[in-house]
Amino acid sequence: MKKFFVLTFTFCTWIYFFSQNTYAFFGSFNWDKNTEGIYVYKLDTINGNLSKITTVSGILNPSFLTVSPNGKYIFACTESKTENGGSVSSFEFKPKDESLTFINSEKxxxxxxxxxxxxxxxxWLINGNYTEGSVSVYPISEGGKIEPHVQNFQFSEGSxxxxxxxxxxxxxxxxxxxxDYLFLLDLGADKIRTYQFKNENAQPLQEAKTAFTKTTLGSGPRHFTFHPNGKYAYCIEEMGGAVSVYSYENGKLSNLQRIHTHSEKYNDSFESSDVHISPDGKFLYAxxxxxxxxIAIFSIQNNGTLKTVGYQSTxxxxxxxxxxxxxxxxxxATNTGSGNVVVFKRNFETGTxxxxxxxxxxxxxxxxQIKKY
Structure with missing residues (x-):
């Protein structure tokens, strides 16, 4: 009986493990809505191979994607880099059918x-518009439909x-x-703008006590992420080629460190772009x-500061x-210029x-965007 139980448990565990599927959703600049714009691949979590599942056409320049917390819906920035254009679009993803279906779009x-x-x-869905510097807030209804935006904030100052x-x-x-707070990375003004977010309100974005945090002049703050422990935040600066490290508490950022993402042989023409932290909180990648x-690799110290580990070509x-x-x-990694996607295996101990x-x-x-189902 004991042997039967062990075998049954092992078999069920095996079935559960292999029933978990991880999908990678890719956006692109297709420049022609009649061609494929969004691509869905399955990630083999044993060897890192990607296998194509489905694609979506009929939309223009779905340049950035995000996935709903429950994984049912994919939201896309559409009509990016389109003169007098700009929209956000919603899609339903069904892992069982491995299908991605258009729901609707809003300006x-x-x-x-x-x-x-x-x-x-x-x-709630939040969108940032680059060219004229604005943010829009949308309710998401049942079924993943994006409703018209209920708030739109326009900013004008530069740097x-x-x-x-x-x-x-x-x-x-x-x-x-x-x-409970929303941070807006303003590359044009060298500011990290801060708003309170009250999700029970019809218009959830409210003024925060600290309206913004200044970054180094000319640094161009681009992307932003928090440490899993919630105590530290990290901003990658596109124009400054650096990551700024902050301690975080109740909507307030306090500067701890600024460290370059570039090796010594590169000291101009910075174009830093994205930043993420490993789930275990030990390493930061830029x-x-x-x-x-x-990709610049940093180890994260106990006080939240960074120490350079090395660099990996994409x-x-x-x-x-x-x-x-x-x-x-x-x-x-998504290499826009060469039009290729490359998978890297991460060393949990060294971060390489x-x-x-x-x-x-x-x-x-x-x-x-990567999601496990």
């Missing part, structure tokens, strides 16, 4: 939407670089660990485009966005990366 409230985030309750910072440019919208085309050009799978085992699997070709690939 983005500005030109060139570049970043989306969803509240943990799945009822010291007259070519790149002639006005505000919102490049990302990121919730605090408790989802992507560099331009001349380097690599095996392509212009790594705009990358992602870590939920287990932290793999890092997937090693290429695995085969390169995947996706023309003008610009974003990846």
């Amino acid at each position: 983005s409230g500005g030109e060139n939407p570049v970043y989306l985030t969803v509240h943990k309750n799945g009822k 010291v670089d007259v070519k790149r910072q002639n006005r505000a440019h919102i490049h990302s919208t990121v919730f605090s660990p408790n989802y 992507s560099n485009r331009g001349k380097e085309n690599n 095996k392509g050009k212009h790594p705009r966005v990358f992602g870590l799978d939920p287990s932290g085992k793999f890092l997937i 990366l090693k290429k695995v699997g085969k390169k995947i070709k996706i023309k003008n690939v610009s974003c990846v």
Whole structure:
């Protein structure tokens, strides 16, 4: 009887393990809505290979994606880099059928939407528009439909670089660990803007006591992430080629460190782009485009500060966005310039990366989001 129980338990555990599927969703600049724009691949969590599942056409430039907390819906910035255009679109993903189906679109409230985030309750979608520097707030109804935006904030001020910072440019919208604050990374104004988020209100964005945090002039804050412990925050600066480290408490950021993402042989033309932390909280990864085309690797110290570990080529050009799978085992880089996707296996002890699997070709690939079902 005991032997039978052990065998049954082992078999059930085996079935459960292999019933878990991990999918990678890729956005792109397709420049033609009649061609494929969003791509869905399944990630083999043993060897890191990607296998194509389905694609979606009929939408223009779905450059950035985000996944709802329950995994049912994929939201996309659409009509990115389209003159007088800009929208956000919703899709339903069914893992059982491995299908991705269009639900609806709404105007983005500005030109060139570049970043989306969803509240943990799945009822709010936040979009950042880059070109004129604005943010829009949308309710999400049952069935994943995006309703018209209920708030739209426009910003105008710029900063010291007259070519790149002639006005505000919102490049990302990121919730605090408790989802009670929203941070807007303003590349144009060299500010991290802060709002309270009251999800029970019809118009949830409210003024915060600390309205913004200044970054180094000319640094161009781009993307932002929090440590899993919720005590530290990290901002990657596109123009400054650095990561700024902050302690975090109740909507307030306090500067701890600023460290370059570039090796010593690169000291100009910075194009840093994305930043993520491993699920175990031990390592931070930052992507560099331009001349380097690599991932900078940092170990995270007990006080939240960073120490450089090394650099890993992304095996392509212009790594705009990358992602870590939920287990932290793999890092997937999207190389927009060379139109290829590369999977790396992560060393849990050292944080270093090693290429695995085969390169995947996706023309003008610009974003990846990874979800386990």
